[in-house]
Amino acid sequence: MENREISQAVIGRLPRYRRYLGELKKQGIERISSKELSRIMHVTASQIRQDFNNFGGFGQQGYGYNISYLHEEIGKILGLDKSHTMLLVGAGHLGSALINYMKFRTRGFNFVAAFDISPDVYGRSIGGIEVLPMEDLAGFLEKNRVDIAVLTLPKEAAVEAAEALTRGGCRAIWNFAHVDLMVPSSVVVENVHLSDSLYKLSYNIKRRELSETE
Amino acid sequence: MENREISQAVIGRLPRYRRYLGELKKQGIERISSKELSRIMHVTASQIRQDFNNFGGFGQQGYGYNISYLHEEIGKILGLDKSHTMLLVGAGHLGSALINYMKFRTRGFNFVAAFDISPDVYGRSIGGIEVLPMEDLAGFLEKNRVDIAVLTLPKEAAVEAAEALTRGGCRAIWNFAHVDLMVPSSVVVENVHLSDSLYKLSYNIKRRELSETE
């Protein structure tokens, strides 16, 4: 059906559009023009229309866009109308924080199990889910379909875990480890490299200071 | 001095270059050509040379790049040779995880205080730092220079906190809240929108499945 490939730049903007549309919806506003939305979001109206048109005509000439409808459609494009089973792999501080991030749960991202390499945490419960030993991972994957594995392990362990996840048929990896995972192209990887983000921030502080001195 | 503006696309790639160079250094390798590095990192040699040349000549014709030197220079560009004072604003699960992320500390990112809105956590210590009431934030900023505030609060509280931080002269905000902060241009903001990242992942799972069915 859809065969035109949509650029990741566009996809990357969809969540932000959806967030703003959600806010407007909450405020009880019914419709909005690309021009007005552009003013609020600080992007060009042209970009907004181009972005939406990648997925077909969501608007109406002379009227604009219906907020509630557009919000829902973007949700569907992002796959938020379906629920996802999730696995926590690495039950340290960061992993615990993510599993406790209740918002995910209410939005169709459901953790079904948690694994860790350290015996210290086996049997402990985080976010209402019992932590299991890493050795059981392969077995678990044989019996259960997993959509997304959240990978919050030190890098060496992360590489190993990614292999086990891939072999076990896990669809996607949300990778918080500081490595580039080499997985077959059938497995989707989304990286969250926190230190990279912090380093970028550090660069921009320096740059800002330099330009202020000038 | 430097006045040519370097694109954020380039800056965004520097941490990854640095990571690979660090690995190579650890392996005891001394030099590398853009061609070889391109093979390892799966980017074009042309891009590598262009990126590095934004900052002047790091290499040598016929030889390549000295790994140790390049690693250090990229660190300097990113401002990693200087230490930064950090503030945790929002001491929930995610905030605690970040403050406990020891790597930061060993790398010159030092937390000096933590604040929260909930009286339940006042006086508690996380990552060796005592959590103070949010009301004390403005006073703290008057007395202490803060480079980076890590903002891990629900969005409404985050907007307020961002204002207080800005007024107090905080240089930069590492924003984990799901809002776009409106701050003066002198304050650097780096967003980590976790749910946006997860939604992108969700889209790509869907897309992968569709293309496999074809």
Add this chain to the structure above:
DNA sequence: TAGATTGTTAATCGATTAACAATC
């Protein structure tokens, strides 16, 4: 119908890749 605003084509801009002369 007139006004508003989309959908879409065309123009511009910026980023990536290719090519090659300079030079170690």
Add this chain to the structure above:
DNA sequence: TAGATTGTTAATCGATTAACAATC
């Protein structure tokens, strides 16, 4: 010197912005 590989200019590609005809 010959070979290797950078630094840099030129060509290509893709993404953003502008313009406008279609249409509600």
